[in-house]
Amino acid sequence: MTQFTFVDILTNLLWASRWTVLLSLAAFAGGGLLALGLLFAAIGRARWPGRLARLYVEIFQGTPLLMQLFLAFFGLGLLGIDVSPWLAACAALILWSAAFLVEIWRGCVMAIGRGQWEASAALGMGYAAQMRHVVLPQALRLAVPPTVGFSVQVVKGTALTSIIGFLELTKAGTVLSNASFQPFTVFGLVALIYFALCFPLSVGARRLERKLNVAH
Amino acid sequence: MIHRRSLLVAATLALGFAGNLARADALSNIQSSGTLRVAVPQDFPPFGSVGTDMTPQGYDIDVAKLIAGEMGVDLELVPVTSANRIPYLQTGKVDLVISSMGKNPERDAVIDFSMAYAPFYNGVFAPEDIAIEGPDDLAGKVVGVTRGSIEDLELSEIAPTEATLRRYEDNNGTIQAFLSGQVEAIATGNVVAAAILERNPPQRPEMKFLVKDSPCYIGLNENEPALMEALDAILAAAKTDGRLDAISQQWLGMPLPEGL
Numbered sequence: 001m002t003q004f005t006f007v008d009i010l011t012n013l014l015w016a017s018r019w020t021v022l023l024s025l026a027a028f029a030g031g032g033l034l035a036l037g038l039l040f041a042a043i044g045r046a047r048w049p050g051r052l053a054r055l056y057v058e059i060f061q062g063t064p065l066l067m068q069l070f071l072a073f074f075g076l077g078l079l080g081i082d083v084s085p086w087l088a089a090c091a092a093l094i095l096w097s098a099a100f101l102v103e104i105w106r107g108c109v110m111a112i113g114r115g116q117w118e119a120s121a122a123l124g125m126g127y128a129a130q131m132r133h134v135v136l137p138q139a140l141r142l143a144v145p146p147t148v149g150f151s152v153q154v155v156k157g158t159a160l161t162s163i164i165g166f167l168e169l170t171k172a173g174t175v176l177s178n179a180s181f182q183p184f185t186v187f188g189l190v191a192l193i194y195f196a197l198c199f200p201l202s203v204g205a206r207r208l209e210r211k212l213n214v215a216h
Numbered sequence: 217m218i219h220r221r222s223l224l225v226a227a228t229l230a231l232g233f234a235g236n237l238a239r240a241d242a243l244s245n246i247q248s249s250g251t252l253r254v255a256v257p258q259d260f261p262p263f264g265s266v267g268t269d270m271t272p273q274g275y276d277i278d279v280a281k282l283i284a285g286e287m288g289v290d291l292e293l294v295p296v297t298s299a300n301r302i303p304y305l306q307t308g309k310v311d312l313v314i315s316s317m318g319k320n321p322e323r324d325a326v327i328d329f330s331m332a333y334a335p336f337y338n339g340v341f342a343p344e345d346i347a348i349e350g351p352d353d354l355a356g357k358v359v360g361v362t363r364g365s366i367e368d369l370e371l372s373e374i375a376p377t378e379a380t381l382r383r384y385e386d387n388n389g390t391i392q393a394f395l396s397g398q399v400e401a402i403a404t405g406n407v408v409a410a411a412i413l414e415r416n417p418p419q420r421p422e423m424k425f426l427v428k429d430s431p432c433y434i435g436l437n438e439n440e441p442a443l444m445e446a447l448d449a450i451l452a453a454a455k456t457d458g459r460l461d462a463i464s465q466q467w468l469g470m471p472l473p474e475g476l
Protein backbone atom coordinates (compact mmCIF):
# COMPACT_ATOMS: atom_id res chain seq x y z
CA MET A 1 0.00 0.00 0.00
CA THR A 2 1.20 3.48 -0.85
CA GLN A 3 1.89 5.75 2.09
CA PHE A 4 0.68 9.34 1.82
CA THR A 5 2.30 12.13 3.76
CA PHE A 6 0.43 15.26 4.81
CA VAL A 7 2.28 17.27 2.17
CA ASP A 8 1.31 14.75 -0.55
CA ILE A 9 -2.34 15.12 0.36
CA LEU A 10 -2.24 18.91 0.58
CA THR A 11 -0.43 19.46 -2.73
CA ASN A 12 -2.71 17.03 -4.57
CA LEU A 13 -5.80 18.75 -3.18
CA LEU A 14 -4.51 22.21 -4.05
CA TRP A 15 -3.67 21.03 -7.56
CA ALA A 16 -7.17 19.57 -7.98
CA SER A 17 -8.80 22.79 -6.76
CA ARG A 18 -7.68 24.52 -9.96
CA TRP A 19 -10.68 22.86 -11.61
CA THR A 20 -12.95 24.14 -8.87
CA VAL A 21 -11.64 27.68 -9.42
CA LEU A 22 -11.72 27.52 -13.23
CA LEU A 23 -15.21 26.02 -13.36
CA SER A 24 -16.51 28.60 -10.87
CA LEU A 25 -15.06 31.47 -12.89
CA ALA A 26 -16.43 30.11 -16.17
CA ALA A 27 -19.83 29.43 -14.64
CA PHE A 28 -20.03 32.85 -13.07
CA ALA A 29 -18.77 34.87 -16.02
CA GLY A 30 -20.78 32.94 -18.62
CA GLY A 31 -23.83 32.65 -16.40
CA GLY A 32 -23.69 36.37 -15.65
CA LEU A 33 -23.62 37.33 -19.34
CA LEU A 34 -26.44 34.96 -20.22
CA ALA A 35 -28.46 36.15 -17.23
CA LEU A 36 -28.04 39.77 -18.33
CA GLY A 37 -29.54 38.92 -21.71
CA LEU A 38 -32.38 37.00 -20.09
CA LEU A 39 -32.94 39.82 -17.60
CA PHE A 40 -33.89 42.26 -20.35
CA ALA A 41 -36.26 39.66 -21.78
CA ALA A 42 -37.74 39.03 -18.33
CA ILE A 43 -38.35 42.67 -17.34
CA GLY A 44 -39.06 43.98 -20.83
CA ARG A 45 -42.55 44.85 -21.98
CA ALA A 46 -42.69 42.37 -24.87
CA ARG A 47 -44.83 39.40 -23.88
CA TRP A 48 -43.13 36.45 -25.62
CA PRO A 49 -39.51 37.05 -24.62
CA GLY A 50 -40.77 37.40 -21.05
CA ARG A 51 -42.59 34.09 -21.21
CA LEU A 52 -39.60 32.33 -22.72
CA ALA A 53 -37.31 33.70 -20.01
CA ARG A 54 -39.74 32.50 -17.36
CA LEU A 55 -39.91 29.04 -18.96
CA TYR A 56 -36.11 28.90 -19.03
CA VAL A 57 -35.90 29.75 -15.35
CA GLU A 58 -38.57 27.19 -14.44
CA ILE A 59 -36.78 24.42 -16.34
CA PHE A 60 -33.28 25.04 -15.01
CA GLN A 61 -34.31 25.86 -11.45
CA GLY A 62 -36.77 23.00 -11.37
CA THR A 63 -34.35 20.22 -12.33
CA PRO A 64 -31.26 19.08 -10.40
CA LEU A 65 -27.87 20.34 -11.58
CA LEU A 66 -26.58 16.79 -11.35
CA MET A 67 -29.13 15.66 -13.93
CA GLN A 68 -28.34 18.60 -16.21
CA LEU A 69 -24.65 17.66 -16.13
CA PHE A 70 -25.46 14.03 -16.83
CA LEU A 71 -27.65 14.92 -19.80
CA ALA A 72 -25.14 17.39 -21.23
CA PHE A 73 -22.37 14.81 -21.12
CA PHE A 74 -23.98 11.42 -21.69
CA GLY A 75 -27.24 12.49 -23.31
CA LEU A 76 -25.53 14.20 -26.22
CA GLY A 77 -23.06 11.30 -26.34
CA LEU A 78 -25.94 8.89 -26.91
CA LEU A 79 -26.97 10.96 -29.92
CA GLY A 80 -23.47 10.48 -31.31
CA ILE A 81 -22.25 13.99 -30.45
CA ASP A 82 -18.97 13.80 -28.61
CA VAL A 83 -18.84 16.46 -25.91
CA SER A 84 -15.70 16.96 -23.87
CA PRO A 85 -16.17 16.93 -20.07
CA TRP A 86 -14.92 20.52 -19.89
CA LEU A 87 -17.47 21.74 -22.45
CA ALA A 88 -20.33 19.77 -20.88
CA ALA A 89 -19.47 20.99 -17.38
CA CYS A 90 -19.14 24.62 -18.47
CA ALA A 91 -22.35 24.56 -20.49
CA ALA A 92 -24.37 22.96 -17.70
CA LEU A 93 -22.97 25.25 -14.99
CA ILE A 94 -23.47 28.37 -17.12
CA LEU A 95 -27.08 27.48 -17.97
CA TRP A 96 -27.78 26.60 -14.35
CA SER A 97 -26.24 29.71 -12.77
CA ALA A 98 -27.89 31.99 -15.37
CA ALA A 99 -31.31 30.68 -14.29
CA PHE A 100 -30.66 31.70 -10.71
CA LEU A 101 -28.89 34.97 -11.44
CA VAL A 102 -31.68 36.23 -13.69
CA GLU A 103 -34.23 35.65 -10.93
CA ILE A 104 -32.03 37.37 -8.37
CA TRP A 105 -31.53 40.39 -10.62
CA ARG A 106 -35.16 40.54 -11.73
CA GLY A 107 -36.11 40.74 -8.07
CA CYS A 108 -33.70 43.63 -7.60
CA VAL A 109 -35.20 45.56 -10.53
CA MET A 110 -38.74 44.84 -9.28
CA ALA A 111 -37.76 46.20 -5.88
CA ILE A 112 -37.29 49.67 -7.31
CA GLY A 113 -40.41 51.55 -6.28
CA ARG A 114 -43.12 52.51 -8.73
CA GLY A 115 -42.57 56.14 -7.79
CA GLN A 116 -39.09 56.06 -9.32
CA TRP A 117 -40.54 54.99 -12.65
CA GLU A 118 -43.29 57.58 -12.48
CA ALA A 119 -40.94 60.38 -11.45
CA SER A 120 -38.49 59.62 -14.23
CA ALA A 121 -41.36 59.41 -16.72
CA ALA A 122 -42.54 62.79 -15.50
CA LEU A 123 -39.10 64.15 -16.35
CA GLY A 124 -39.69 62.98 -19.90
CA MET A 125 -37.36 59.98 -19.86
CA GLY A 126 -38.01 57.09 -22.23
CA TYR A 127 -37.73 53.42 -21.24
CA ALA A 128 -34.03 53.17 -22.08
CA ALA A 129 -33.14 56.35 -20.24
CA GLN A 130 -35.21 55.32 -17.20
CA MET A 131 -33.35 52.03 -17.10
CA ARG A 132 -29.95 53.54 -17.66
CA HIS A 133 -30.14 56.48 -15.25
CA VAL A 134 -32.70 55.59 -12.62
CA VAL A 135 -33.62 51.94 -12.23
CA LEU A 136 -30.49 49.91 -12.98
CA PRO A 137 -28.06 51.95 -10.83
CA GLN A 138 -30.34 51.44 -7.82
CA ALA A 139 -30.96 47.81 -8.65
CA LEU A 140 -27.23 47.20 -8.91
CA ARG A 141 -26.71 48.27 -5.31
CA LEU A 142 -29.41 45.89 -4.17
CA ALA A 143 -28.02 43.08 -6.28
CA VAL A 144 -24.55 42.87 -4.74
CA PRO A 145 -25.21 40.83 -1.58
CA PRO A 146 -27.48 38.16 -3.13
CA THR A 147 -25.22 37.85 -6.19
CA VAL A 148 -22.15 37.20 -4.08
CA GLY A 149 -24.15 34.85 -1.92
CA PHE A 150 -25.04 32.89 -5.01
CA SER A 151 -21.44 32.86 -6.25
CA VAL A 152 -20.55 30.95 -3.11
CA GLN A 153 -23.20 28.42 -4.13
CA VAL A 154 -21.59 28.16 -7.57
CA VAL A 155 -18.20 27.38 -6.06
CA LYS A 156 -19.73 24.54 -4.08
CA GLY A 157 -21.89 23.47 -7.03
CA THR A 158 -18.78 22.64 -9.08
CA ALA A 159 -18.34 19.59 -6.83
CA LEU A 160 -21.10 17.89 -8.83
CA THR A 161 -18.98 17.86 -11.99
CA SER A 162 -17.15 14.80 -10.68
CA ILE A 163 -20.05 12.76 -12.14
CA ILE A 164 -18.66 13.46 -15.60
CA GLY A 165 -15.08 12.72 -14.70
CA PHE A 166 -13.69 15.97 -13.31
CA LEU A 167 -11.12 15.40 -10.63
CA GLU A 168 -12.02 18.62 -8.82
CA LEU A 169 -11.60 19.34 -5.13
CA THR A 170 -14.34 17.13 -3.71
CA LYS A 171 -13.62 14.18 -6.00
CA ALA A 172 -9.89 14.45 -5.34
CA GLY A 173 -10.74 14.33 -1.64
CA THR A 174 -12.75 11.13 -2.10
CA VAL A 175 -10.04 9.51 -4.19
CA LEU A 176 -7.29 10.52 -1.78
CA SER A 177 -9.12 9.40 1.32
CA ASN A 178 -9.65 6.05 -0.37
CA ALA A 179 -6.00 5.65 -1.18
CA SER A 180 -4.60 7.05 2.05
CA PHE A 181 -7.26 5.89 4.56
CA GLN A 182 -6.99 9.24 6.33
CA PRO A 183 -10.51 10.63 5.82
CA PHE A 184 -10.36 13.21 8.60
CA THR A 185 -7.15 14.77 7.36
CA VAL A 186 -8.30 14.72 3.75
CA PHE A 187 -11.83 16.04 4.21
CA GLY A 188 -10.68 18.51 6.86
CA LEU A 189 -8.32 19.99 4.28
CA VAL A 190 -11.02 19.92 1.59
CA ALA A 191 -13.31 21.94 3.86
CA LEU A 192 -10.53 24.41 4.64
CA ILE A 193 -9.76 24.95 0.95
CA TYR A 194 -13.44 25.56 0.15
CA PHE A 195 -13.54 28.01 3.01
CA ALA A 196 -10.43 29.77 1.73
CA LEU A 197 -12.13 30.12 -1.66
CA CYS A 198 -15.50 31.32 -0.38
CA PHE A 199 -14.56 33.50 2.58
CA PRO A 200 -12.82 36.22 0.52
CA LEU A 201 -15.95 36.42 -1.63
CA SER A 202 -18.08 37.13 1.41
CA VAL A 203 -15.62 39.69 2.76
CA GLY A 204 -15.39 41.38 -0.63
CA ALA A 205 -19.16 41.54 -0.83
CA ARG A 206 -19.42 43.21 2.57
CA ARG A 207 -16.89 45.86 1.52
CA LEU A 208 -18.60 46.49 -1.79
CA GLU A 209 -21.93 46.78 -0.03
CA ARG A 210 -20.60 49.41 2.34
CA LYS A 211 -19.01 51.27 -0.53
CA LEU A 212 -22.19 51.37 -2.59
CA ASN A 213 -23.98 52.45 0.58
CA VAL A 214 -27.29 50.73 0.09
CA ALA A 215 -30.09 53.03 1.12
CA HIS A 216 -32.57 50.32 2.06
CA MET B 217 -46.84 19.99 -38.30
CA ILE B 218 -46.65 16.31 -39.16
CA HIS B 219 -44.03 17.24 -41.66
CA ARG B 220 -41.92 18.97 -39.06
CA ARG B 221 -42.25 16.10 -36.61
CA SER B 222 -41.16 13.49 -39.13
CA LEU B 223 -38.19 15.69 -39.95
CA LEU B 224 -37.28 15.70 -36.28
CA VAL B 225 -37.59 11.94 -36.06
CA ALA B 226 -35.43 11.55 -39.13
CA ALA B 227 -32.80 13.85 -37.67
CA THR B 228 -32.76 11.91 -34.40
CA LEU B 229 -32.48 8.61 -36.25
CA ALA B 230 -29.69 9.95 -38.42
CA LEU B 231 -27.82 11.13 -35.35
CA GLY B 232 -28.22 7.77 -33.64
CA PHE B 233 -27.18 6.04 -36.81
CA ALA B 234 -24.10 8.24 -37.17
CA GLY B 235 -23.26 7.35 -33.57
CA ASN B 236 -23.47 3.66 -34.37
CA LEU B 237 -21.46 4.05 -37.52
CA ALA B 238 -18.76 5.89 -35.63
CA ARG B 239 -18.13 2.76 -33.58
CA ALA B 240 -19.00 0.21 -36.24
CA ASP B 241 -15.87 -1.84 -35.58
CA ALA B 242 -14.29 -0.87 -32.28
CA LEU B 243 -11.12 -2.89 -32.84
CA SER B 244 -10.16 -1.21 -36.11
CA ASN B 245 -11.10 2.16 -34.58
CA ILE B 246 -8.69 1.51 -31.72
CA GLN B 247 -5.94 0.47 -34.11
CA SER B 248 -6.43 3.40 -36.45
CA SER B 249 -6.52 5.95 -33.62
CA GLY B 250 -3.56 4.26 -31.92
CA THR B 251 -5.14 4.74 -28.50
CA LEU B 252 -7.06 2.38 -26.26
CA ARG B 253 -9.40 4.28 -23.95
CA VAL B 254 -10.17 2.32 -20.80
CA ALA B 255 -12.53 3.19 -17.97
CA VAL B 256 -10.85 2.33 -14.67
CA PRO B 257 -11.84 2.87 -11.03
CA GLN B 258 -9.85 5.25 -8.89
CA ASP B 259 -11.60 4.82 -5.58
CA PHE B 260 -11.46 1.07 -5.28
CA PRO B 261 -8.19 -0.30 -3.93
CA PRO B 262 -6.57 -2.66 -4.78
CA PHE B 263 -8.25 -2.70 -8.22
CA GLY B 264 -7.86 0.99 -8.86
CA SER B 265 -6.64 3.80 -6.64
CA VAL B 266 -4.00 6.51 -6.91
CA GLY B 267 -0.35 6.90 -6.01
CA THR B 268 1.06 9.91 -4.18
CA ASP B 269 1.26 11.81 -7.49
CA MET B 270 -2.43 11.01 -8.27
CA THR B 271 -1.52 8.58 -11.07
CA PRO B 272 -3.89 5.60 -11.23
CA GLN B 273 -2.55 2.26 -10.03
CA GLY B 274 -3.97 -1.17 -9.25
CA TYR B 275 -5.04 -4.52 -10.64
CA ASP B 276 -7.38 -3.04 -13.25
CA ILE B 277 -4.80 -0.51 -14.39
CA ASP B 278 -2.18 -3.24 -14.84
CA VAL B 279 -4.62 -5.34 -16.87
CA ALA B 280 -5.38 -2.30 -19.04
CA LYS B 281 -1.64 -1.76 -19.57
CA LEU B 282 -1.22 -5.41 -20.49
CA ILE B 283 -3.99 -5.27 -23.09
CA ALA B 284 -2.84 -1.99 -24.62
CA GLY B 285 0.70 -3.38 -24.76
CA GLU B 286 -0.48 -6.53 -26.54
CA MET B 287 -2.51 -4.48 -29.02
CA GLY B 288 0.48 -2.25 -29.61
CA VAL B 289 -1.44 1.00 -28.93
CA ASP B 290 -1.20 3.81 -26.38
CA LEU B 291 -3.30 3.60 -23.25
CA GLU B 292 -5.63 6.36 -22.08
CA LEU B 293 -7.04 5.78 -18.61
CA VAL B 294 -10.42 7.38 -17.91
CA PRO B 295 -11.37 7.42 -14.22
CA VAL B 296 -14.99 6.40 -13.61
CA THR B 297 -17.26 5.48 -10.73
CA SER B 298 -19.49 2.45 -10.49
CA ALA B 299 -22.50 4.64 -11.29
CA ASN B 300 -21.22 6.13 -14.55
CA ARG B 301 -18.94 3.48 -16.09
CA ILE B 302 -21.62 1.90 -18.31
CA PRO B 303 -22.81 5.27 -19.70
CA TYR B 304 -19.18 6.03 -20.55
CA LEU B 305 -19.03 2.82 -22.60
CA GLN B 306 -22.45 3.19 -24.23
CA THR B 307 -21.78 6.74 -25.34
CA GLY B 308 -18.49 5.70 -26.96
CA LYS B 309 -16.35 7.77 -24.61
CA VAL B 310 -14.27 4.69 -23.76
CA ASP B 311 -13.50 1.48 -25.67
CA LEU B 312 -13.37 -0.86 -22.67
CA VAL B 313 -14.49 -0.88 -19.06
CA ILE B 314 -11.91 -2.59 -16.85
CA SER B 315 -13.42 -1.53 -13.60
CA SER B 316 -13.73 -4.67 -11.43
CA MET B 317 -17.14 -5.17 -12.99
CA GLY B 318 -19.16 -8.30 -12.28
CA LYS B 319 -21.55 -9.86 -14.76
CA ASN B 320 -25.31 -9.83 -14.23
CA PRO B 321 -28.28 -10.22 -16.58
CA GLU B 322 -29.18 -6.51 -16.46
CA ARG B 323 -25.70 -5.46 -17.53
CA ASP B 324 -25.44 -8.32 -19.99
CA ALA B 325 -28.53 -6.99 -21.75
CA VAL B 326 -26.85 -3.70 -22.63
CA ILE B 327 -23.13 -4.49 -22.95
CA ASP B 328 -20.92 -7.51 -23.68
CA PHE B 329 -18.33 -9.16 -21.45
CA SER B 330 -14.95 -10.73 -22.15
CA MET B 331 -13.72 -13.76 -20.20
CA ALA B 332 -13.05 -13.23 -16.50
CA TYR B 333 -9.77 -11.52 -15.59
CA ALA B 334 -9.87 -11.26 -11.79
CA PRO B 335 -11.31 -13.23 -8.85
CA PHE B 336 -13.93 -11.48 -6.78
CA TYR B 337 -16.62 -12.54 -4.36
CA ASN B 338 -19.04 -10.52 -2.30
CA GLY B 339 -20.08 -11.17 1.23
CA VAL B 340 -21.60 -9.52 4.25
CA PHE B 341 -18.91 -8.46 6.69
CA ALA B 342 -19.31 -7.38 10.31
CA PRO B 343 -17.25 -7.27 13.52
CA GLU B 344 -16.86 -10.55 15.43
CA ASP B 345 -19.41 -9.78 18.17
CA ILE B 346 -22.33 -9.29 15.75
CA ALA B 347 -24.15 -12.57 15.09
CA ILE B 348 -25.11 -12.95 11.45
CA GLU B 349 -25.27 -16.31 9.75
CA GLY B 350 -27.49 -15.74 6.76
CA PRO B 351 -29.57 -13.09 5.03
CA ASP B 352 -32.46 -13.53 7.52
CA ASP B 353 -30.24 -12.43 10.41
CA LEU B 354 -29.97 -9.00 8.80
CA ALA B 355 -33.50 -8.17 10.03
CA GLY B 356 -33.35 -5.10 12.24
CA LYS B 357 -29.73 -4.42 11.30
CA VAL B 358 -28.28 -1.50 9.36
CA VAL B 359 -26.17 -2.65 6.45
CA GLY B 360 -23.96 -0.40 4.34
CA VAL B 361 -23.48 -1.08 0.64
CA THR B 362 -22.13 0.78 -2.40
CA ARG B 363 -24.92 2.02 -4.64
CA GLY B 364 -25.29 0.26 -7.98
CA SER B 365 -22.75 -2.45 -7.17
CA ILE B 366 -23.41 -6.17 -7.68
CA GLU B 367 -23.72 -6.67 -3.91
CA ASP B 368 -26.31 -3.87 -3.76
CA LEU B 369 -28.45 -5.51 -6.45
CA GLU B 370 -28.10 -8.98 -4.88
CA LEU B 371 -28.63 -7.90 -1.30
CA SER B 372 -31.69 -5.85 -2.22
CA GLU B 373 -33.25 -9.15 -3.34
CA ILE B 374 -32.22 -11.47 -0.50
CA ALA B 375 -32.30 -9.16 2.52
CA PRO B 376 -35.50 -9.25 4.61
CA THR B 377 -37.66 -6.12 4.54
CA GLU B 378 -36.82 -5.41 8.21
CA ALA B 379 -33.19 -4.87 7.30
CA THR B 380 -32.11 -1.29 6.58
CA LEU B 381 -29.84 -0.94 3.56
CA ARG B 382 -27.83 2.29 3.55
CA ARG B 383 -26.47 2.97 0.09
CA TYR B 384 -23.30 5.02 -0.36
CA GLU B 385 -22.01 6.65 -3.53
CA ASP B 386 -18.68 4.84 -3.59
CA ASN B 387 -16.74 2.25 -1.68
CA ASN B 388 -15.11 4.91 0.39
CA GLY B 389 -18.47 5.97 1.77
CA THR B 390 -19.29 2.37 2.61
CA ILE B 391 -15.92 1.80 4.28
CA GLN B 392 -16.13 5.03 6.30
CA ALA B 393 -19.69 4.23 7.40
CA PHE B 394 -18.46 0.89 8.71
CA LEU B 395 -15.34 2.25 10.39
CA SER B 396 -17.25 5.06 12.09
CA GLY B 397 -19.95 2.68 13.31
CA GLN B 398 -22.83 4.21 11.34
CA VAL B 399 -23.67 0.78 9.98
CA GLU B 400 -23.36 -2.53 11.82
CA ALA B 401 -22.39 -4.57 8.79
CA ILE B 402 -21.32 -3.98 5.21
CA ALA B 403 -21.84 -5.93 2.03
CA THR B 404 -18.72 -5.66 -0.05
CA GLY B 405 -16.00 -7.54 -1.87
CA ASN B 406 -13.36 -9.81 -0.37
CA VAL B 407 -10.61 -7.49 -1.53
CA VAL B 408 -12.19 -4.39 0.00
CA ALA B 409 -12.49 -6.14 3.35
CA ALA B 410 -8.86 -7.26 3.00
CA ALA B 411 -7.79 -3.69 2.30
CA ILE B 412 -9.63 -2.51 5.43
CA LEU B 413 -8.03 -5.23 7.57
CA GLU B 414 -4.58 -4.30 6.33
CA ARG B 415 -5.01 -0.90 7.98
CA ASN B 416 -5.71 -2.48 11.39
CA PRO B 417 -8.89 -0.59 12.18
CA PRO B 418 -10.64 -0.89 15.57
CA GLN B 419 -13.68 -2.40 13.78
CA ARG B 420 -12.42 -5.58 12.16
CA PRO B 421 -14.71 -6.82 9.36
CA GLU B 422 -15.23 -10.59 9.33
CA MET B 423 -16.94 -12.51 6.57
CA LYS B 424 -20.41 -13.58 7.75
CA PHE B 425 -21.90 -15.14 4.64
CA LEU B 426 -21.27 -15.23 0.90
CA VAL B 427 -23.58 -13.05 -1.18
CA LYS B 428 -22.26 -13.84 -4.61
CA ASP B 429 -19.22 -15.20 -6.32
CA SER B 430 -18.77 -12.75 -9.16
CA PRO B 431 -15.39 -12.64 -10.89
CA CYS B 432 -14.55 -9.45 -12.79
CA TYR B 433 -15.04 -9.14 -16.51
CA ILE B 434 -13.99 -6.57 -19.07
CA GLY B 435 -16.99 -4.71 -20.47
CA LEU B 436 -17.25 -3.75 -24.14
CA ASN B 437 -20.01 -2.54 -26.43
CA GLU B 438 -22.36 -5.08 -27.97
CA ASN B 439 -21.77 -6.55 -31.42
CA GLU B 440 -18.00 -6.19 -31.43
CA PRO B 441 -16.90 -9.75 -32.27
CA ALA B 442 -13.43 -8.69 -33.46
CA LEU B 443 -12.64 -6.78 -30.28
CA MET B 444 -14.09 -9.56 -28.12
CA GLU B 445 -11.95 -12.16 -29.85
CA ALA B 446 -8.80 -10.07 -29.48
CA LEU B 447 -9.49 -9.50 -25.77
CA ASP B 448 -10.15 -13.16 -25.03
CA ALA B 449 -7.00 -14.20 -26.87
CA ILE B 450 -4.88 -11.71 -24.88
CA LEU B 451 -6.43 -12.77 -21.57
CA ALA B 452 -6.08 -16.50 -22.32
CA ALA B 453 -2.41 -16.02 -23.19
CA ALA B 454 -1.79 -13.93 -20.06
CA LYS B 455 -3.39 -16.64 -17.92
CA THR B 456 -1.19 -19.41 -19.32
CA ASP B 457 2.12 -17.59 -19.28
CA GLY B 458 1.64 -16.33 -15.72
CA ARG B 459 1.44 -12.60 -16.35
CA LEU B 460 -2.09 -12.35 -14.95
CA ASP B 461 -0.98 -14.45 -12.00
CA ALA B 462 1.81 -11.94 -11.33
CA ILE B 463 -0.73 -9.09 -11.31
CA SER B 464 -2.93 -11.05 -8.90
CA GLN B 465 0.04 -11.75 -6.62
CA GLN B 466 1.01 -8.09 -6.60
CA TRP B 467 -2.38 -6.54 -5.87
CA LEU B 468 -4.44 -9.25 -4.18
CA GLY B 469 -1.59 -11.09 -2.49
CA MET B 470 -2.85 -14.44 -3.73
CA PRO B 471 -2.41 -16.59 -6.82
CA LEU B 472 -5.01 -16.53 -9.58
CA PRO B 473 -7.57 -19.23 -8.67
CA GLU B 474 -7.75 -22.35 -10.82
CA GLY B 475 -10.49 -22.32 -13.42
CA LEU B 476 -10.96 -18.56 -13.57
